[in-house]
Amino acid sequence: DAGVIQSPRHEVTEMGQEVTLRCKPISGHNSLFWYRQTMMRGLELLIYFNNNVPIDDSGMPEDRFSAKMPNASFSTLKIQPSEPRDSAVYFCASKGFAANYGYTFGSGTRLTVV
Amino acid sequence: RKEVEQDPGPFNVPEGATVAFNCTYSNSASQSFFWYRQDCRKEPKLLMSVYSSGNEDGRFTAQLNRASQYISLLIRDSKLSDSATYLCVVDNSGNTPLVFGKGTRLSVIA
Numbered sequence A: 001d002a003g004v005i006q007s008p009r010h011e012v013t014e015m016g017q018e019v020t021l022r023c024k025p026i027s028g029h030n031s032l033f034w035y036r037q038t039m040m041r042g043l044e045l046l047i048y049f050n051n052n053v054p055i056d057d058s059g060m061p062e063d064r065f066s067a068k069m070p071n072a073s074f075s076t077l078k079i080q081p082s083e084p085r086d087s088a089v090y091f092c093a094s095k096g097f098a099a100n101y102g103y104t105f106g107s108g109t110r111l112t113v114v
Numbered sequence B: 001r002k003e004v005e006q007d008p009g010p011f012n013v014p015e016g017a018t019v020a021f022n023c024t025y026s027n028s029a030s031q032s033f034f035w036y037r038q039d040c041r042k043e044p045k046l047l048m049s050v051y052s053s054g055n056e057d058g059r060f061t062a063q064l065n066r067a068s069q070y071i072s073l074l075i076r077d078s079k080l081s082d083s084a085t086y087l088c089v090v091d092n093s094g095n096t097p098l099v100f101g102k103g104t105r106l107s108v109i110a
Helices: none
Strands: A005-007 A010-013 A019-024 A031-038 A042-050 A053-056 A065-071 A074-079 A088-095 A109-113 B004-006 B011-014 B019-025 B032-038 B044-050 B055-057 B060-065 B070-075 B084-091 B104-109
Touching: A005 A088, A010 A019, A019 A088, A019 A109, A031 A074, A042 A065, A042 A074, A053 A065, A074 A088, B004 B084, B011 B019, B019 B084, B019 B104, B032 B060, B032 B070, B044 B055, B044 B060, B070 B084
Parallel strands: A010 A109, B011 B104
Antiparallel strands: A005 A019, A019 A074, A031 A042, A031 A088, A042 A053, A065 A074, A088 A109, B004 B019, B019 B070, B032 B044, B032 B084, B055 B060, B060 B070, B084 B104
C-alpha cells in the first residue's frame, strides 16, 4: 500500500499564478479530505468528498479555490489566482468505510506564493 | 467555545519523565476519539484510538472521560524521539469529518 500520494511536495509560485495540487487516495477508501495547515490556524478542513461527490466545501476560503474528484483515484485542488496569504501546507487525507481507523494523510504540499 | 481545545504548550521535559496532555471537546454526542502525532514538517499520523475503558500501547496510555468531555494522553519514560506535536481528534459521527485540535507541542530534552 503506497499510502496517500500528493504532488508536488513543494511549490513556489508568483502571486497571480494558477496552482494545482494533486492527490491520489488509498485504493478502496471512499472519503477524501483537503486540509490547509498554518501555524496560526492549525489544520483547517477545506472540502471533502464521499464516493467522489463533494459533500461540504464551506471551508474553501474564497472562489479562488476549487476542488474536483473526477474518479475514485484522483483529486485536485486549484487556486486561481494565487495570493501570498495562500502560503501554507496543504494536506490530502483519505478514509475507508470503517469509522474507527481515522484518516491517512499524504505528505503534503508546501506552497509558497511570493 | 472551540470544538476541540488543547494546551498548545510547549511542554519541555527531560528524558525519562512522565508527561500528560489533556484535551476537551464540546460535543457531548462525539463518538470516536484519537490522538495523532505530527513531526516537524511532516504529516499527522495516527498514534492511537481512545476507548471508553482506556487503552495502553507501550509507554502511551489514553483515557476518555465522557462525563467531563475530556481525553488524556500519558507518555511514560519520555524519549527524545517523542518530541512532536500531539493532536487531539474527535469524530462526531461516522459521516462527518474528524475535528482536529491545534495540537500540543512536546520537546523531550537530553
